[in-house]
Amino acid sequence: MNVEKATNNIQTDRRQLLTALSDGEKNEIDLLLQHYPRASGATIDALKIVQQYQGWVSDMAIAALAQYMRVPLAELDSVATFYNLIFRRPVGATLIHPCNGISCQLLGCKKIQRQLETQLQISDGGTTTDGQITLLSLPCLGACDKAPVLLLRKSLRVESTGPMHCSDQLLENLNTRKIELVINKLWGRRYERARS
Ligand code: FES
Incomplete structure (x- = not known):
């Protein structure tokens, strides 16, 4: 992801960022976080949750997730980029x-x-x-x-x-x-x- 672009998104469209994760996603992420002493340990599974709901993981979803989990955006971005089963653009059914x-x-x-x-x-x-x-x-x-x-x-x-x-x-x-x-x-x- 282009971190600068995502950061700009945060600054220019906070409303969109707030709605980038559904209540269902947030509930599942909350449950997940209960099993980890530090949020950064849960990043892959949290990305999988987003992907399960949205089909892929957009820049905006990454930015929203970083904010929600309180983990650095760059850290989440590097995990998403490294893991080849996290899709950074739309994929087929x-x-x-x-x-x-x-x-x-x-x-x-x-x-x-x-x-x-x-x-x-x-x-x-x-x-x-x-x-x-x-x-x-x-x-x-x-x-x-x-x-x-x-x-x-x-x-x-x-x-x-x-x-x-x-x-x-x-x-x-x-x-x-x-x-x-x-x-x-x-x-x-x-x-x-x-x-x-
Ligand atoms: S190389 Fe092991 S399944 Fe293809």
């Missing part, structure tokens, strides 16, 4: 995380990655033009005996102001044919259009 760890590399994950990028017409870290699917490779997913693998995560918002519910599915022993079927199922008609 479906996240595809192909593994790029060494076992998966030895068993062809580059081909899998290429096929995903071609079918979805995005590069790693990108989101499809309809905003539905984000592709983001990750290091070892802990299932090396089933390589190559990918993690498919779908988020669903049940209540308009509540947290999102996520379902995770690990797809194992992948090959390009399996990937084609997966993407057809997820994104079928759009993929067919893109092909023609």
